[in-house]
Amino acid sequence: xxxxxxxxxxxxxxxxxxxxxxxxxxxxxxxxxxxxxxxxxxxxxxxxx
Numbered sequence: 001x002x003x004x005x006x007x008x009x010x011x012x013x014x015x016x017x018x019x020x021x022x023x024x025x026x027x028x029x030x031x032x033x034x035x036x037x038x039x040x041x042x043x044x045x046x047x048x049x
Contacts, residue, residue, distance in 0.1 A: 005030065007045035012038050017045055 001024070007017040014036065021030055030047040 005047045007032060007034065008048045009036050009038075010044045010046055012036060014038060015048065021047075 002020045002022050004018060004020050006015050007019060007030070008015045016037070017032075017034055019030075019032075032045050033042050034045045035041070036043045036045075
């Protein structure tokens with residue numbers, strides 16, 4: 001079962017990315033490197049509820 005999750009920037013707190021994940025395969029929080037328009041570079045975005 002795939003659930004939609006929001007990704008928040010670790011540095012600025014902006015929430016601009018929406019993705020989905022399978023909770024059975026990845027029960028822990030997801031961390032992805034994405035582009036931040038405010039910082040103009042790639043930073044770590046983490047899953048928020």
